[in-house]
Amino acid sequence: MFLEYTGTHKHKFGWIEVICGSMFSGKTEELIRRLKRAEIAGQKVDIFKPEVDVRYDEEEVVSHDSNSIQSTPVRSSGNILILANDAQVVGIDEAQFFDDELVNVCVQLASLGKRVVIAGLDMDYLGRPFGPMPGLMSVAEYVTKVHAICMKCGSLANHSHRVIASQELVELGESQEYEPLCRGCFSLERDKEIGESKKGKK
Template identity: 65%
Template sequence: MKRKSELGGSIEVICGSMFSGKTEELIRRLRRAEIAKLQVEIFKPKTDTRYDEVAVVSHDLNSIPSTPVDHSSAILLYGSNTQVVGIDEAQFFDDELPDVCVKLANKGVRVIVAGLDMDFTGKPFGPMPALMAIAEEVTKVQAVCVRCGGPALYSYRLIENTNKVLLGEKESYEPRCRVCYHTSE
């Protein structure tokens, strides 16, 4: 019987609302891969400069070095010996990201992707639905609703701005459960 590593790569998706621990979980999985002495490459969109222009940084300020890229196709240009690829803030990437992940997985690479599954309007966000559909494993993490303490799956925007993409933190967004999201002030 062939071992899993001989059968090919895989795609894992970590999704949820803002402040749910997606990046924290991504960093945890990538660090475990590094402990296992696997060749790891990490990518994020060049537009994500909230905490650091290069590193992937969680809200708890845990970080791991990464390579910022303008387009998902650039991910294919790095590291021919890479065994594990981590991708953060996947919702900000172009629609070619699922194809890039499939190409990597078909070459035997373990691909771990983290991103928001919904935008602030509660609609599927960017390439995340397609990634979730093709993944071997999907982990949906939840934040805590700041209104009632229940499980939060929505990112409620606190400021008036209708742009789909608005980089921000606690001054701009808060996690809310379904009821509190739909019964906002």
């Protein structure tokens, strides 16, 4: 449940919502659902995604279930402040790929009275905090953590395990590049990969 700011300040403040989790956990699906409900309510909604994300469509946010909503690709988070000037609700997908300034941008948007809804991976493929996501989670009024299903054991998954050989931090992923894993299965896979890496260096 999301409550509007009801303080007694003369200036009306907005708020920040963060939807986070592993790949294939339904983050973008939930983002689209919230934004479409805002549109149905007659609110002006602007949606943004990083220019790097063109997996499904250059100008739409698209979930793995093929639900979509029109969006604007931007090169840096600072552009969002300018382009979202008239919006009541601002949606941001794949937030982990933006620069760290996104945290300040979202705080400014909320201070201008806007509702900011963000979706992104909370951890990279090595299980480390990803990009601006930790900062966004700390300044948000609402944080929703969603889970996929572990592809090894069927438990709730919170890790995105890369199954291709690549050392790049950013690999725009599909099901053939990543699999969601629970903490236990992810730990076992990482131990296996580290062991194989040590063997290869001998």
